Amino acid sequence: MLVLSRQIGESIIIDDDIKVQVLQVNGDTVKIGIEAPRKKTIYREELYLEIQAENKHAGSADTEDLKDFSEKLKSKKSEKTTPAEVVED
Amino acid sequence: MSYKKKTVLGEIEYNDNNIIELPKSIPGFDDVEKAIWFSSPEFDPVKWLIIDDEKGSALPLLDPFMVVDDYAADIPDQIVELLEIKSQDEVAVMCIANPRKGEAPTVNLRAPIVINAKERKAAQIILDDESLSVRYEWEPEEEKAEVC
Numbered sequence: 001m002l003v004l005s006r007q008i009g010e011s012i013i014i015d016d017d018i019k020v021q022v023l024q025v026n027g028d029t030v031k032i033g034i035e036a037p038r039k040k041t042i043y044r045e046e047l048y049l050e051i052q053a054e055n056k057h058a059g060s061a062d063t064e065d066l067k068d069f070s071e072k073l074k075s076k077k078s079e080k081t082t083p084a085e086v087v088e089d
Numbered sequence: 090m091s092y093k094k095k096t097v098l099g100e101i102e103y104n105d106n107n108i109i110e111l112p113k114s115i116p117g118f119d120d121v122e123k124a125i126w127f128s129s130p131e132f133d134p135v136k137w138l139i140i141d142d143e144k145g146s147a148l149p150l151l152d153p154f155m156v157v158d159d160y161a162a163d164i165p166d167q168i169v170e171l172l173e174i175k176s177q178d179e180v181a182v183m184c185i186a187n188p189r190k191g192e193a194p195t196v197n198l199r200a201p202i203v204i205n206a207k208e209r210k211a212a213q214i215i216l217d218d219e220s221l222s223v224r225y226e227w228e229p230e231e232e233k234a235e236v237c
Contacts, residue, residue, distance in 0.1 A: 012162075039167040041214055047209045048116060051200045051215060052224055054187055055117035059146030060097050061188040063132075064147055069194045071185065073155050 098137065101127055109138065110210045111140065112171050115202075118142055124211065135186060138211065139203060148202070149194075150183035156196050156227040164203055170213055172205040179207035187224065196222035203237025 011021040016081060017037050034042055056089035091104050109124045120184040123141040134155065140146040153160040162182045164174070174180055181204045188194045204211040 005177065039170075040163075041165075041167075041215070042133060047199075047215065047223075051197070051213075052116035054197055054200075054223055055115060055148065056146075058187040059117070059140060059148050060144065062190060063147075063149075063188060065190065066132065066135060066186065066188040066194060069188070070132045071220075073134055073151065074156070082149070088223050 093232050094139065094145055095145045096127075096129075098129070098139075098145075101125070101139065101145075101210075103127065105140075106209075108209060109204065109212065110208075112210055113212045115140065115148075115213045116200075118146065120141060126209075136183070138183075149186040149188065151186050151196065152214065153182065153184045153196070153198060153201065154186075157198065157226065162201050162203070162214070162216060165214065168203055168214055172203060172210040172212055173208045174205050175207075180203055181206055193226060193228065195222075195226050197223050198225045199223045 006022050008025060009077055011019050018040065019033075019035040021033040022030060022033075023033045028086050036042060040066065091102055092172065093102050095102055095130065103125045107126045110200070111122050111124055114121055115124075118140045121140050121142050125137075125139040127137040127139050127147070132149070134151065136150045136151055138148040140148065153162075164182075168174075169203070172180075181203065182201045182220055185197045186194045186200045198216075199218075199221065200213055200215045202211055202213050
């Protein structure tokens with residue numbers, strides 16, 4: 001890990017096109033400004049990690065509970081239209 | 090051409106039409122570039138995105154409108170480009186359901202899977218809307234008694 005010290009208003013440049021600037025420091029909180037091309041996705045780490053953990057759990061979870069869930073959805077949806085198949089078999 | 094794969098749901102059979110390309114890996118399944126669209130009557134209306142990893146992880150997907158009345162996913166331009174989306178008609182937005190032992194599954198409304206059905210490409214997006222839950226608990230409405 002690269003560790004740099006920066007003062008308020010100073011920036012770092014990553015990969016020529018990403019600029020990270022320290023805007024404000026207030027006690028434990030640092031306000032950061034990021035300028036990056038639109039195709040770069042930027043998330044708070046905790047949200048990303050939460051979604052990663054959810055995905056992993058969902059991908060290998062016990063499917064028995066899901067059958068019951070499917071049944072409930074099915075009975076609810078019988079009044080409404082069923083979604084079209086996304087990909088044909 | 091028909092193929093077989095061992096998955097957490099057991100062995101499944103699929104063909105070329107079921108193969109979904111993942112141009113951007115799904116968080117938690119780094120470097121996996123391929124998935125399989127799978128559906129089975131026993132889980133209907135839940136569908137599956139089988140990840141082409143060693144154990145065949147299976148993500149249960151459902152139409153978010155099955156659990157909420159109002160849902161909007163703004164698909165970022167870079168995802169439109171990445172999935173080669175040309176028209177709204179070819180896009181499906183599905184949410185991952187998360188089965189929980191002894192409890193009702195939760196639904197991830199915050200990070201749906203966007204699928205271009207025509208090009209067979211999919212990606213997971215994270216929506217900016219902080220009111221959308223990663224673990225939305227859905228409870229079926231109580232049966233309403235018919236009023237005569």
